[in-house]
Amino acid sequence: MKRRLDEAIDSYLAFAALEKGLAENTLAGYERDLKQFASFAVNKAGVGKLNDINETVVSDWIYALSDRGISNASLCRKLSSLRMLNAYLLREEWISRSFVELVAGPKLIRKAPDALSVKEMEGLLETPDLTTPMGLRDRAILEMLYSSGLRVSELCEAKLQQFDIANGAVKVYGKGSKERVVPMGFQAVIALSGYLEQGRPHLVKSKTGSACFLSNRGSPISRKTVWALLKKYAAKAGIAKPVKPHGLRHSFATHLLSGGADLRVIQELLGHADISTTQIYTTVETERVRTAHDEYHPRSKGASDI
Template identity: 35%
Template sequence: MAVVSNPLEEAVLEFGRHLRAERDVSPHTLRAYLGDLEDLCTYARSVGLTEPQALDVSLLRAWLARQHALGRSRATLARRTAAVRTFTRHLHRRGLLENDPGLLLGTPKRTQDLPGVLTQDDAARLLDELDAQGPVGLRDLAVLEVLYGTGVRVSELCGLDIDDLDTGRRTVRVLGKGGRERTVPVGEPAVRAVQDWLRAGRPALANEESGPALFLGARGGRLHPTSARRIVHTRIAEVGEVPDLSPHGLRHSAATHLLEGGADLRSVQEILGHASLQTTQLYTHVSAERLKQVHRQAHPRSVRDHESDSR
């Protein structure tokens, strides 16, 4: 929205400044929200509406209905609904809307595909069989151990500094989404792998570009998330007979295995850094589906009972 031609578009630009300065949203969220609201402005202009005060529930529902007719996914519709709700709430608080029409919008239910996860045996094989020879091998093992052992996001892993790991307490300080800091426990294998990397691997790659970064790329700079993803895919492929997963898949695996081991949902929420418990609850469905799969495969009457129910 480079050229502003009406008051509604100006209100969207002001809202973007508000998100940057006061809400500290991520660049990705900011781009998504402003893109959604730009589409809303285009639709409003097409029906002759150019003032913020013109936003009412009928207009918003008509806009969302058009998005549905254009084949937008449920995830996109849910995000656009969230964007416009946040926008109308902001306008209402500023006195530009007498009432907040966003409160009257329903939220499209998002279909949640169950994420791929490793079995506990697969995770053990991956980490036990990984070739950790040389500086790069030591780094790769430490990267996978920390991703799986803590459940951190790949961006959080790459943002770690050496001092963020407390080997005595076996915790790592993580800067998560929205600048929120949290302390995450880390297991002994991950601590040991990182110590080996710091002792015998990192010095061989470090240079003046390294700074305090815990994990380094081949040229000595801070490890980039793209490189970390490549490491995960490459190392999993080397082991063989282990499902290919991204770093996010290791995060899913860590959460699932925590719940399978008896961890409570609130604790897993804190470890993962989820702002909402609803996000963490996805992993309970993952565990339940895996248990049902095991039951179907292992119980002598499971398939037979299922077939009889279908007749």
């Protein structure tokens, strides 16, 4: 029996959700990538059956995405999603040969994350209006993203019981539901306490659960809302470059490294499984040191001409 590609994708996604226990956001990303490929295979390549999928179809998809200006990082992620589907189908004997084995992914150049300066970060933190419940909430959100380096999904999903105000710590459930305990800075504790005592009670509705950060409707705050409030406060603070939730996480790590923190400690705080993911921050510090040397060392002038 010839199986359809969409049938295979649905089977893999069900497996990934139940057996692998992938996070909801991760699973949603895989689903988008795979269904995008299925749409291309059927509508552009005229292929809908599993046995007709081959390296040519996959390569044509990658090239088509590249021609649309999709970044190499996104292309690598999409190809990774397809490789995981391929591995599942081989293991379950839905297919007899790989359709991605000979497909070379685009070269991924890891660039240093765009972090805010300490001055920019201080300006951003001062922008919320602390006389309103929403302002108290927003200040606490900014402080938590920067002080503890949380992912935006970790912040949005955080429950009240995860916060230990007395000891200045928060229990975080990261990717793959991995648990870590992260310190909260003094200013973050003050901001969070102010929100919990004077802000959150005004946002609670009859059906509100234990989510810490609430919308004006009393439901857990969404990632989209956090993105929007960051954009608003960045403009108010006069920060010209784009400011995203992950940018505050980058700033957290970069400022720790600049202050002398050990890379392994930063890895643990960020919840990175592999130290190589954390090492990208050394690029930022190396560039900072290089710039300082070029600017201030008397023997540095003209070095680029040698």
